Amino acid sequence: MTLQQLCEEISCNDPNKVSEASPIGSRIVCPEYSLHVKDIKTYPLSQDEKVFALCWVIRNNNRLYGTIRPANVSFSYSCKFKEGTRTQMHTHEYLELAYIVSGSFRQRIMDKDIIFKQGELCLVDKNCLHQDYLDSEPACILFIGIANEMFEYIISDQVADKRIISFLQTALLKQKNLWQYLHFKPINKSSLKMEEYLFKLLQELINYDKASGYICHGLLMRIFRLLSTDYDISLSSEMQKKMNWLLFEEITSFIKQNIRDISIKQLTDRFHFNEDYFNRLIKSKTGMTYIEYVQNLRLKEAEKLLLNTQYNIDDIAAKVGYQNKGYFYKIFVKKHNMTPAQFRREIINLS
Structure with a gap:
């Protein structure tokens, strides 16, 4: 099974469907309702769960399917959207690492439209105001939400590559009032190894148990090490x-x-x-x-x-x-x- 297939399985095929009217849906996608309001997305899990995954699968019938893992009861959510729909402008109280499993993904970050292509990643700081576009082309995006304490543990751990750790500490932890994101582009075939790590991470979040926090920590360390050695960082x-x-x-x-x-x-x-x-x-x-x-x-x-x-x-x-x-x-x-x-x-x- 591939990462794409796993995302589709949990997002589109779960028997526990959630209606479009469900409040869970607004956690997965909240269409823009105001040009002036800023949403602040709180961490959706308990204090003990430091990592979660949000899957988006966009089909060419302008329908989005999504889910969050771990969850007390697994579920899938779907909604119809118009081409070019944007989510409400928002920030997170946690860090978000988005991986483009297939297709492309468009975001507006710091008043600039940015297109992320298949195999690329975007790390968004908790202070970064941004919104997502829903386009009609098929795509699959895996968002990894990382609690602040978990991120600090990861980038301060000596197992991870020190050059990227130094960079990330400066970029995302030393500047409390500066909105920031990092755009990672793969070198050669590095995305194959990234997909392997993300596949294992998503599996762990689906089958979450008491050991999963430690396993997810280790997998995230591998992911950030790979980002440092096999990816270019694109900055304006x-x-x-x-x-x-x-x-x-x-x-x-x-x-x-x-x-x-x-x-x-x-x-x-x-x-x-x-x-x-x-x-x-x-x-x-x-x-x-x-x-x-x-x-x-x-x-x-x-x-x-x-x-x-x-x-x-x-x-x-x-x-x-x-x-x-x-x-x-x-x-x-x-x-x-x-x-x-x-x-x-x-x-x-x-x-």
Whole structure:
């Protein structure tokens, strides 16, 4: 059985049908009813269940079939729609990972229409205002709802790939007021492995028991690892600029916290970019190379210690990362046209 067949089986063929008038239907699809109202979709399961799946199957007779798993009683829901119908503009109180099993899927995110094609994924932050289009072309979309605690566990786990973890932490957790989404496009045949993981995840959510939370956690870790190694992340130029600033702030904060013994290797180990990336990023934001930027921070810290402590010059040089006293004197004099001792005397006398 394929992922498409499994989605169709639980969405279209379940004997427990739900009528279009049922309130469950509005959880599955809520057509637009206002241009100005924003829906906030709450997490639909109990606190113990950290992951759920919402399946959409769209047939060419303009009918949508859908279901949610896990559920106390399995069910399928269907409704007729007009071409181009949009769901109500909404946000989630959880994160949503959408996978296009077949066909294509159109969403309006951050006032921009985006088309996701078969095999692609979209990760939508809980703060991201968006709406979905219902088009007449056949399609199957699998939405995975991830509770915030589960997502934080996954991206902080060292088993997952560190470069994507660093990126996701910056993109989705460090910016509380910035709407965000990530568009993943498969490289080569990576979607085959993704479908395998999603198939197992959906099966686990259908047959949910006490062990399922742990199994789903492990499968999501594999999914995010695959996203990091076999998928490209597509960002608009505006979002890329925001991401660069966020990463710059993260990187420079780390440098300042470790100014005494910071090295480019520490940065590559911590943030998982190559050395050229740090030089380019710092140069674009400060006009300085990485070495010039670190030297400038160290000299500023040395100035503070000279003026606000009684440490001797050798101790200050060591505290800001220079074991070679002669080199410290050389760069300090180059910047201030005076020795550290002269700087200390003159500035204190002036004050």
